[in-house]
Amino acid sequence: MWLNWMETAPRRVLALISAACVAMLAFGMYLQYGVGLEPCPMCIVQRYALIAVAVFTGLASLRQGRGWWLGWGLLALLSAGFGAFVAARQSWLQWYPPEFATCGRDFYGMVENYPLSRAIPMIFRGSGDCTAIDWTFLGGSIANWSFVAFVLMALALLGLLWRQLRPR
Template sequence: AGFGAFVAARQSWLQWYPPEVATCGRDFYGMIENFPLNRAIPMIFKGSGDCSAIDWTFLGGSIANWAFVIFSLVFVLASLMIWRKR
């Protein structure tokens, strides 16, 4: 849960403060337009281009924001359960 919260926080940070140059790779259309299909298909499954893009929101938060909240909640609840057991 702690590692999940860290990764979600990093993704949220990338979305709030996007880098000047997208370094996550090419986007889908860039791969299809610039590479032959036999090279583009393996590249498609390696990831997308813009790691700061927000494709979905719920109540003002992105998937990364909500994942951080849930992972943090699980971490706190697990810590409380361990503390209470002692």
């Protein structure tokens, strides 16, 4: 049934993914401003990936043209894959923290004070903030659940693109 719905109403699937991204972003804002958790640099990068997925799937769902939403859907798939990569890296750092965890600069401090060629590796190296687990749900950290969400979005987008591109 789900696969038939993906084939008959791809724009609705894209709009649903976009709405899920917005809900996840709202929950992240609640955790930051309501609960008081400060996001680490890798969390911020995941937020940007989530915003990209929301924007690309939202744009893809706006128009009827198949080429229009396939292009935006592909960009959303790439953004979801990047978000899954960052979340997996953060989960790895949480499971296997470095011996000397230091609290490095914040995300904006890295980007403002270093060229991107140095700032990007610093972000993915992680810091003491990125290895901390401040919130869990059913035994998984925010990074773990973020990874699951990005993978589910990527699988839905892959299924959508595959169903639409296969020969009939």
